[in-house]
Amino acid sequence: MMNRRYFMGLSLGALAAGAARAVDVPLGRKGVMLMNRIAPSLSQLMIANLDGSNERKLLVDTGYEYNGSLSPDGQWLLFTSERRGDGQSDIFRARPDGTGIAPVVTTDSMDDAAVLSPDGRTLAFVSTRDGYRANIWLQDLFTGRVRQLTGIGEVRGTKDMPDCYFRPQWSPDGKWIAFSSDRNTTWTGHDGGRGWEHTQELSIYVIKPDGTGFRKVASKPGYCLGSPKWSPDGKRIVFYEMTVEATWGARRPNYVGKAYSQIVSVDVATGERTEHTSGTDLKLQPQFLSNSEIGYLVKYGPNEGLAYTSDRPAVKQTFIRAPSWTPDGKSVIYEKVAFKPVRPLYKPLFSWDKDYDYQHVDVFPLLSRDGWIVFTEKQLGNSSVWVMRPDGSEKRKVFESSGNGLDEKKVQMGLAGAFQPCWSPDGQWIAFGLGYWFAERDKMTAALWRVRRDGSGAEQLTDGTTHSGFPSYSADGKELVYRVWSETEKGLRVLNLDTRKTRVLTQGMDNLPGWSPDGKRIVFTRKREDGNFDIYTIKPDGTGLFRATTHPSSDGHAVWSPDGRIMWSGSEHGFRDEAALYDQTFQQYGQIYVMNADGSNKRLLTDSKWEDSMPLYLSDPS
Secondary structure, three states, X not given: XXXXXXXXXXXXXXXXHHHHHHOOOOOOOXXXXXXXXXXXXXXXXXXXXXXXXXXXXXXXXXXXXXXXXXXXXXXXXXXXXXXXXXXXXXXXXXXXXXXXXXXXXXXXXXXXXXXXXXXXXXXXXXEOOOOOOOEEEEEEOOOOOEEEOOOEOOEOOOOOOOOOEEEEEEOOOOOOEEEEEOOOOOOOEHHHHOOOOEOOOOEEEEEOOOOOOOEEEEOOOOEEEEEEEEOOOOOEEEEEXXXXXXXXHOOOHHHOOOOOOEEEEEEOOOOOEEEOOOXXXXXXXXXXXXXXXXXXXXXXXXXOEEEEOOOOOOEEOOOEEEEEEOOOOOEEXXXXXXXXXXXXXXXXXXXXXXXXXXXXXXXXXXXXXXXXXXXXXXXXXOOEEEEEOOOOOOOEXXXXXXXXXXXXXXXXXXXXXXXXXXXXXXXXXXXXXXXXXXXXXXXXXXXXXXXXXXXXXXXXXXXXXXXXXXXXXXXXXXXXXXXXXXXXXXXXXXXXXXXXXXXXXXXXXXXXXXXXXXXXXXXXXXXXXXXXXXXXXXXXXXXXXXXOOOOOOOEEXXXXXXXXXXXXXXXXXXXXXOHHHOOOOOOOOOEEEEEOOOOOOOEEOOOOOOEEEEEEEXXXXX
């Protein structure tokens, strides 16, 4: 049995030593980097009776928390919190009544999904420390010693392929840890491998705490098996099971009824398999309440909430996530998430760069030479074009998406509007693409437009017969590079604004071009014949094609920094959690990277659990 007083003391002493080792960022930051993050804006831990009654906040001092669960003896609550900064996942503990909150694991890496061993001595958790990949780590609460359990030795997958480890769970006797992993799988886009956003294939594994006995206990080709939990007698492991393709739809609410799963368990010794559910609900994160009853989450759809394999009545409730039934069988802990109100402009974010403060911004931000920001207000509005001062003052709309013949329903869904506005070098014009985006481009259209910075003089630059978008001005302001998309024509084009003639720059699956500050090169994202997305640059005359990223994962959304480096959103370091558990996100584990224009000196600028992209250096350290 765990010593209650000793654990509380360790949390404030030895367990907090990780924070002292890692949090060494000096004060006096002066640079500012804006960026966009796709993640719930609110997440609070709740507790309720099994029938959903008596719902209440779990913590007396609540912030942004998730993945809460009680220790096996019911004496301690463990949870992940971002109270140290938006995007920074740390592990905390509290008493069951929500008091006595204290840090347990606080490094600048992502630390998440903590569970305590039955004897109360060892903490298992997921961390991106030591290499930025999600691995399972163990911390001895008596000595403070931390050691890596996966991603090393024989417990390591194929190089450069998915190789991350999630959702550890102790067996009732404390002799084994079960978890899910995408090791020895491939990077696969959605839509049968054609899409940018990755799907996820997971299997269930077990390992002893000393690193021996590693083996696969459940797997199914073409399927994702996740969130394992043990039965009270330790004989079975339960998990959710869905097709790999469904892991894309599982984070998109518009796929209700098309992306579904079943609750399955296996006998750990024999591998004997039992399917406990049927139907087209999206069922996730199951847990044995007894050796014969399983509770689970239904995500999205008319039955969203908590359900059971017994005759216990379901609890219908929207946007509750990560249920954890308490050891006494009387209550259930879960998180309530929301995307509204959205993160406001300039909300401070946690920074992993000692020279910069990070702040939130809406999509496609770009700074003019005279110091104004233009962006698309997608998450806060209806994908219209706005400008503002660097401090957020004098914010005003310069182009309204609505009223230009677009389907308003598509606009409100974020599938249509004015995307990627860009400044002319003299700051007098803003060019952008207006129309339909994402998968809508296959059957709808978009055209290049421009408007004066005061909102006057809006004019269409291309005729819309070929889907055109994502423009960028040349350094002299005479030309625009943009991408086209149709059944017969794809690639980058350059429009001369004086003659209105267009020349072909590239032909292929190229997108998101951006002219360098010195005008000598254009950066863009290319989908290669092997299905991989990479960052390329090319000279404006079509020569000097250069591939800047070569990792088999997806890289994209590249932009130039003022000093001529390239910043982009990439996925080289893999998933940070099970894909199906995310909400309303595309590439949920994308991190922001930076490199020199020649592809050298690549490094991460973010290390969050969420989808980070679209960076803009607003000011440099002085």
